[in-house]
Amino acid sequence: MIKIHLVAPDGAETALEVKPAGSLMEAAVKHNVDGIAADCGGLLTCATCHVYVREPFAAQLPPPGPDELGMLEFAAAERRPNSRLSCQVELTAALDGLTVDLPPTQY
Template identity: 55%
Template sequence: MITVRFITPGPNGPLQDREVEVSADGRSLMKAAVDAGVDGIAADCGGALTCATCHVYVDQAWLDRLPPPSADEDTMLDYTAEERRPNSRLSCQIALTPALDGLCVTLPQRQW
């Protein structure tokens, strides 16, 4: 098990900070977030890389620990509801491994 920190916008603006213990078995960050009931991950396509509703901003300290986005992910990031940033990723494309223990991501204000 590893811990992932999710920072989500609150309903009235303040951020909510939640740490979740998830399995590091290679499943996606999106799946782990949905299974843990993290608000803000719509995951409309279920991880098929066709909707961009699992957009997250990866904490700068973790960017170098992730493989770069694939060409398909890079294209889909152009269709996110919120601004694309240099640290934008689709959580369906981040495979959880023990090396990602402590990963921190911030969810955008909206996914659609």
């Protein structure tokens, strides 16, 4: 199991212990985390699972592919250098302690 932390815009934190498998979006949806809408269910056809990945984890992730970069252009909240779609963040043992900030809106 690994621990991941999702921080809401108001500073409230949700900590999850999950298996290192699947995506961050899948884990958030499974645990009903507010702030991850995931309208397309991880098909990379929306940007409603946008998150800001904190260091040191942002630097550890593979760079976003062209499809993810394209969808991030449609994110409702400000796009930042550490913006990622949580459906593209594959949970591995190396991401134990991962912390992401949720944007103020997904729409």
